[in-house]
Amino acid sequence: MQMKKPRIVITMGDPTGVGPEIIAKALADPAVRECCRHLVVGDEFAMSRGIALTGTGFRIETSESVPFEEPADGVITLRKVTSLSAEDLCYGQPTIASGDAVFRSICHAADLCLKGEADGMATAPINKGALNRAGHRYPGHTELLAELTGADRVVMMLAGARLRVALVTIHEALVRVPALVTFEQVLETIRITHRDVHRYFTRNPRIAVLALNPHCGEGGMFGDEESRIIAPAVQAARQEGIDATGPLSADTLFHFAVHGAYDAVVCMYHDQGLIPLKLLHFDDGVNVTLGLPIIRTSVDHGTAYDLAGTGKASAESMKAAIMMAAAMAGSRREESGAP
Numbered sequence: 001m002q003m004k005k006p007r008i009v010i011t012m013g014d015p016t017g018v019g020p021e022i023i024a025k026a027l028a029d030p031a032v033r034e035c036c037r038h039l040v041v042g043d044e045f046a047m048s049r050g051i052a053l054t055g056t057g058f059r060i061e062t063s064e065s066v067p068f069e070e071p072a073d074g075v076i077t078l079r080k081v082t083s084l085s086a087e088d089l090c091y092g093q094p095t096i097a098s099g100d101a102v103f104r105s106i107c108h109a110a111d112l113c114l115k116g117e118a119d120g121m122a123t124a125p126i127n128k129g130a131l132n133r134a135g136h137r138y139p140g141h142t143e144l145l146a147e148l149t150g151a152d153r154v155v156m157m158l159a160g161a162r163l164r165v166a167l168v169t170i171h172e173a174l175v176r177v178p179a180l181v182t183f184e185q186v187l188e189t190i191r192i193t194h195r196d197v198h199r200y201f202t203r204n205p206r207i208a209v210l211a212l213n214p215h216c217g218e219g220g221m222f223g224d225e226e227s228r229i230i231a232p233a234v235q236a237a238r239q240e241g242i243d244a245t246g247p248l249s250a251d252t253l254f255h256f257a258v259h260g261a262y263d264a265v266v267c268m269y270h271d272q273g274l275i276p277l278k279l280l281h282f283d284d285g286v287n288v289t290l291g292l293p294i295i296r297t298s299v300d301h302g303t304a305y306d307l308a309g310t311g312k313a314s315a316e317s318m319k320a321a322i323m324m325a326a327a328m329a330g331s332r333r334e335e336s337g338a339p
């Protein structure tokens, strides 16, 4: 029996950024079209502009009630959630209305996933400032999706073929990080990373856990979070049967991780993990939210206002995000034994 392809809903992201154009380019790739049935959620004018700009020649079919038909060649299926005016679509100049449109697309896509009408979502980039100015007080998709889906704890993981990094703290001022690196938070990050990497990517993953301070705190001379918090959390994870190792010095660990010693690296703060990840995988890295009851992937880059409207932005990360969501949906289907 031929299996139906997974249904992946794609949010347009900030319509004044590169989102629509990278979606058009991504959906022009036969491998992306082959991996899933898509439904783009967003603004029709913004999407048609992205199509024109990229010369992809798609025709938009709007779908109000029957999403996820197998789209004909040359068609992008779109669920319209807004009809923004030209003033709200100036490249690089998000408005309250375009910030609100971002929110509505994400809510709509999450709702489809929660109702079982989609198998996963892949998101184009948003501007967090614009989202907040529109009155939606979330640091990003991750926290908004956690709330929408009722998830207690989520973990931001960025993944490429050579490296996966999972974050203990996400969008926090550096000065606040030490207080947020708690035993509970480190242990929960290790647990969620282990569970979802095992579930979707590789069995019994080997997890490296980084130190916060240089040289693992140098025996307390440069800080004691390693001995007080991180080592006990690693120990507790090991007692639960998780293959976790650490704390390990962040300056050297990535060398070993990318040479195959670990399947995921738990990092204490945003740039500790994202700098090495983007160095290796800026083009094709994927942001995955672990710990949600639904599947959500995203590009690893931002709205790239300097490129928006030029058609030059790379769509490789968008393609990788859609294909990863489809692959994750396939794993979930196998796990459930569904045909």
Ligand SMILES: NC(=O)C1=CN([C@@H]2O[C@H](COP(=O)(O)OP(=O)(O)OC[C@H]3O[C@@H](n4cnc5c(N)ncnc54)[C@H](O)[C@@H]3O)[C@@H](O)[C@H]2O)C=CC1
Pocket (backbone or CB within 6 Å): 018, 022, 124, 125, 126, 127, 128, 129, 287, 298, 299, 300, 301, 302, 303, 304, 305, 306, 307, 312, 313, 314, 315
């Ligand atoms: N997944 C998401 O929704 C993300 C959203 N952001 C948001 O994006 C906004 C801008 O953030 P920045 O730090 O400036 O990062 P950015 O990723 O938008 O831009 C950084 C640099 O990378 C380049 N770049 C980005 N995407 C590219 C692509 N697809 N192809 C070629 N070059 C590309 C840009 O032209 C720029 O030079 C912020 O509001 C931030 O919050 C940032 C990261 C992820």
Ligand SMILES: NCC(=O)COP(=O)(O)O
Pocket (backbone or CB within 6 Å): 139, 140, 141, 142, 143, 274, 287, 298, 300
């Ligand atoms: N730096 C990654 C990023 O900003 C993505 O955030 P989110 O919108 O996926 O929560």
